[in-house]
Amino acid sequence: MKLTHLFATAAVALGMATSAIADDKTKVGFVYVGPVGDGGWTYEHNKGRLAVEAEFGDKVETVFVESVPEGADAERVMTQMALQGADLIFTTSFGYMDPTINVAKKFPNVKFEHATGYKTAENVSVYSARFYEGRAIQGHIAGNLTESNIIGYIGSFPIPEVIRGINSAFIHARKVNPDVEFKIVWAYTWFDPAKEADAAKVLIEQGADVILQHTDSTAPLAAAAAAGNVFGFGQASDMAEFKDGPRVSSIIDDWAPYYIARTKAVMDGTWETMSTWDGIGAGMVGIGEITDKVPATVKAEALALKAALADGSYHAFTGPINKQDGSAWLAEGETADDGTLAGMSFYVEGIEGDIPQ
Amino acid sequence: MDLSAINPALLLASLLVAATPILLAGIGELVVERAGVLNLGVEGMMITGAICGFMATILTGSPALGFVFAAMGGAALSLLFALLTQYALANQVASGLALTLFGLGLSSLLGQDYVGLKPPSTPQLDIPLLSDIPVLGTVLFNHDMVVYFGIALVVAVWATLKYSRLGLILRAVGENHDAAHALGYKVVRIRVFAIMFGGACAGLGGAYISLVRVPQWTEGMTAGAGWIALALVVFASWKPWRVLLGAWLFGGINVLQLNLQAAGVAIPVEYLTMSPYIITILVLVIMSADKSRAPASLGRIFHASS
Numbered sequence: 001m002k003l004t005h006l007f008a009t010a011a012v013a014l015g016m017a018t019s020a021i022a023d024d025k026t027k028v029g030f031v032y033v034g035p036v037g038d039g040g041w042t043y044e045h046n047k048g049r050l051a052v053e054a055e056f057g058d059k060v061e062t063v064f065v066e067s068v069p070e071g072a073d074a075e076r077v078m079t080q081m082a083l084q085g086a087d088l089i090f091t092t093s094f095g096y097m098d099p100t101i102n103v104a105k106k107f108p109n110v111k112f113e114h115a116t117g118y119k120t121a122e123n124v125s126v127y128s129a130r131f132y133e134g135r136a137i138q139g140h141i142a143g144n145l146t147e148s149n150i151i152g153y154i155g156s157f158p159i160p161e162v163i164r165g166i167n168s169a170f171i172h173a174r175k176v177n178p179d180v181e182f183k184i185v186w187a188y189t190w191f192d193p194a195k196e197a198d199a200a201k202v203l204i205e206q207g208a209d210v211i212l213q214h215t216d217s218t219a220p221l222a223a224a225a226a227a228g229n230v231f232g233f234g235q236a237s238d239m240a241e242f243k244d245g246p247r248v249s250s251i252i253d254d255w256a257p258y259y260i261a262r263t264k265a266v267m268d269g270t271w272e273t274m275s276t277w278d279g280i281g282a283g284m285v286g287i288g289e290i291t292d293k294v295p296a297t298v299k300a301e302a303l304a305l306k307a308a309l310a311d312g313s314y315h316a317f318t319g320p321i322n323k324q325d326g327s328a329w330l331a332e333g334e335t336a337d338d339g340t341l342a343g344m345s346f347y348v349e350g351i352e353g354d355i356p357q
Numbered sequence: 358m359d360l361s362a363i364n365p366a367l368l369l370a371s372l373l374v375a376a377t378p379i380l381l382a383g384i385g386e387l388v389v390e391r392a393g394v395l396n397l398g399v400e401g402m403m404i405t406g407a408i409c410g411f412m413a414t415i416l417t418g419s420p421a422l423g424f425v426f427a428a429m430g431g432a433a434l435s436l437l438f439a440l441l442t443q444y445a446l447a448n449q450v451a452s453g454l455a456l457t458l459f460g461l462g463l464s465s466l467l468g469q470d471y472v473g474l475k476p477p478s479t480p481q482l483d484i485p486l487l488s489d490i491p492v493l494g495t496v497l498f499n500h501d502m503v504v505y506f507g508i509a510l511v512v513a514v515w516a517t518l519k520y521s522r523l524g525l526i527l528r529a530v531g532e533n534h535d536a537a538h539a540l541g542y543k544v545v546r547i548r549v550f551a552i553m554f555g556g557a558c559a560g561l562g563g564a565y566i567s568l569v570r571v572p573q574w575t576e577g578m579t580a581g582a583g584w585i586a587l588a589l590v591v592f593a594s595w596k597p598w599r600v601l602l603g604a605w606l607f608g609g610i611n612v613l614q615l616n617l618q619a620a621g622v623a624i625p626v627e628y629l630t631m632s633p634y635i636i637t638i639l640v641l642v643i644m645s646a647d648k649s650r651a652p653a654s655l656g657r658i659f660h661a662s663s
Binding site for chain 1: 362363364367368371375472473475478566570571572573575576577578579580611612615616618619620621625
């Protein structure tokens, strides 16, 4: 390509970019915590972004920035997006909570959507999925599969979302297997394959034969595959490439319907601040195929559990449940309210160890 | 708390594995620094090696070829540094930092199409009888080739530096390049070869992360291992054996930290993460009283006319 031609193309592209604003396209921005190729959390958010593009075609323009650290850098990225004319910005990690609120104050005309947080404002909505419903099913399967009675759990950060998942998985693993024990390792990262792999290896070395992860890469599954005879679950995405290996099921986040609905709301001018927290029933949490490594009876039970969670006839936190220190939390038949769940900062009875501060 | 859950044999075995990337990169940088060149681009060369090795392994299906290409990739990138510092006489610190940034960017560009792929696994070297010895077998004789290669490389570098003519020349260049030049040694050429050796070793270390330890490709996956390797050389006060010791110590800290957590001992992670650097600072302080010191010409620019 000749240099002049290159310049011409650039000039045309520039012209198109400026005309795009004039065209009144709805511009939607996405801030990601990991790379879009992580195969997990960010990968699914990006699938949601692509679904928005497919749905509205020429009427939207989407932009995204990947691997944005949680902190001051996130504020810079969001500000940049808002300055470039974004109408709606999705910030897709818990740690973006305060940056989102700060930037939203500066741009009252831009709508913000923060994933998994709890702070809303005039122009900030929050949305999350009830991953703990999926964790209940994982716990059920894991409790049945484990032979060493040790289940390893790789946590990311000790925040309510992760603690909820641990509790839900533990309650349902204990239900089917009273001897089960959880070994929990905090990786202090959402995405660091080397560290996640090390954590999985350590848990396996210490006797865990089922690994649950709340981090975003496929590295723990790769470690489980290398160890052999260890089971694991896809996290945030199906991670189906490990189906022939350790992966027996998965929790799949499906953000597409929500992203499409919210983009539509901005286009129609009907956008309002909301707190959305949907689970299996609404389709925001999907359960990936349960493979044949799981005995047929267990699989049937797991699917029945999924159906009960979906239609609301069963709540993943149904009493009697005590807190770790033995004090009563939920009485017989009582279910947890969303407020307690949203701020959950305690383990349930039976889990050993302390939540790091 | 249940410390009995930690199996010491397995802990030591995974320590050897965790230490290998920084050991390889560290011993390479040691040779570079003994030749009087300070290359801060280790992180960049490691990540470039990681992606080169990963690509080659995916394309050829052979991890062994992957490691060869990783070494070549790391060495190729280090040539850029050699060109800048040895021929253009650029500042070594700035060039090294630039090399790290360049390597990180280059690797994510190269790796665009390789995210989410699984490389063929690197075969474990199962030595028939030795790996069956109860504890010792697990710790020492149940690893892949690269772990042994790393240790062999330390021995080779130590022997070369201490006993061979080549080692003597390399040290002479590092200690006093003007004197070496006056004796008729090609200072620049020797340094370029040393830099390439360092690049190749860093590339191998990076590939060990992307091919064995994780194994998959993700951007920025070396996550600071190159800086640890640099700290390691200082910690070792430029002596090969201490590099081995330091690599085990630094590599072991992370494994130990995770093990303690899994066993239920709550240790603030931040302290353990910063400990390699704190130890290095302490060693620097202690070293000022010790007779071992950095090569005298380290970081100084050489030109035959001066």
